[in-house]
Amino acid sequence: MGTYYIGVDLGGTNIKVSVFHENFRKVGEKRTPTEVKYGSEHVLKRIYNTITELLEEMKLTAEDIRCMGMGVPGILDIKNGISRFSPNFPKWEEVPIVAWMENHLGIPTFIDNDARVNLYGEWRFGAGKNRRNVLMITLGTGLGGAAVVDGRVIYGATGSAGEIGHINMYRQGRECRCGSSGCLGRYVSALGILRTFREKVQEGRRSIICDWVKDDLEAVTADMLSKAYDEGDPLVIETMQETGELLGYGLCAVFSLYNPEIIIVGGGMSNMGDRLLQYTKDVLDSHALRIPYGACTIVTAVLGDAAGMLGAAVYAKEQMDKIHS
Numbered sequence: 423m424g425t426y427y428i429g430v431d432l433g434g435t436n437i438k439v440s441v442f443h444e445n446f447r448k449v450g451e452k453r454t455p456t457e458v459k460y461g462s463e464h465v466l467k468r469i470y471n472t473i474t475e476l477l478e479e480m481k482l483t484a485e486d487i488r489c490m491g492m493g494v495p496g497i498l499d500i501k502n503g504i505s506r507f508s509p510n511f512p513k514w515e516e517v518p519i520v521a522w523m524e525n526h527l528g529i530p531t532f533i534d535n536d537a538r539v540n541l542y543g544e545w546r547f548g549a550g551k552n553r554r555n556v557l558m559i560t561l562g563t564g565l566g567g568a569a570v571v572d573g574r575v576i577y578g579a580t581g582s583a584g585e586i587g588h589i590n591m592y593r594q595g596r597e598c599r600c601g602s603s604g605c606l607g608r609y610v611s612a613l614g615i616l617r618t619f620r621e622k623v624q625e626g627r628r629s630i631i632c633d634w635v636k637d638d639l640e641a642v643t644a645d646m647l648s649k650a651y652d653e654g655d656p657l658v659i660e661t662m663q664e665t666g667e668l669l670g671y672g673l674c675a676v677f678s679l680y681n682p683e684i685i686i687v688g689g690g691m692s693n694m695g696d697r698l699l700q701y702t703k704d705v706l707d708s709h710a711l712r713i714p715y716g717a718c719t720i721v722t723a724v725l726g727d728a729a730g731m732l733g734a735a736v737y738a739k740e741q742m743d744k745i746h747s
């Protein structure tokens with residue numbers, strides 16, 4: 423039986439694959455662009471090629487691998503290993519990822535959503551180590567969430583527990599690909615905060631960023647917002663404050679539901695750190711239930727973008743152990 427594990431982080435931009443030894447020490451890694459626009463079959467083949475090339479470089483075969491875990495964005499049928507749809511993936515519907523991978527690679531495969539594999543990584547090896555009540559939020563292109571309650575990762579009836587990105591914040595708000603509108607993730611995410619900023623500029627207001635991008639608003643990035651914030655740009659400070667506060671109001675609801683002892687903020691946008699989160703904390707200070715809030719700390723993730731791969735591998739091992747126990 424194999425003693426290695428593979429963790430795959432499937433993102434809209436990159437496919438990231440790591441091989442771990444049974445103690446979860448990383449022994450190999452490979453990254454490649456997802457090329458998501460060519461559709462599901464193309465992406466599956468790219469994942470397959472990345473894995474086989476990496477194994478070849480490491481002089482390993484499928485037999486050396488006990489199992490593989492994959493973090494996949496969007497709505498999944500976890501039990502049947504199917505990615506139902508993914509907001510940022512075109513030509514991507516009812517994709518039988520697990521069956522495809524098992525047929526082509528011969529390695530037992532498990533999928534879970536991207537926020538949850540990040541949670542597994544941070545919970546077992548990162549900021550949430552040894553905690554029994556953990557809320558993970560992933561602030562990336564979109565907003566994801568996942569939770570450990572009383573020592574167990576929660577899934578719910580259809581595996582959607584923790585989808586905080588779709589908490590309704592406005593009765594009539596921005597349309598969301600989930601079919602609703604006014605969802606938290608439409609505002610609190612890289613796409614969301616950039617849109618908020620653009621809308622303010624389109625109302626005729628100015629920011630130093632407008633000069634940086636020569637008024638090409640599509641060229642504005644989340645990192646530019648952080649930089650302009652540090653330079654004291656009033657329009658960006660206002661954008662940051664609105665976004666951070668909205669996250670705070672959303673988290674008030676989550677607090678009441680999950681009573682976490684730690685909230686871990688991960689994802690690329692977590693680089694904004696306290697520029698954003700100070701406003702979130704202000705709202706929680708005044709609005710969250712006092713006793714649970716007093717027992718909770720808010721931290722940024724410590725594993726960076728390796729959390730997804732590590733977490734996917736850990737998740738796969740735990741699923742495999744369950745089957746064989």
Ligand SMILES: [Zn+2]
Pocket residue numbers: 587588598599600601602603605
């Ligand atoms: Zn939604």
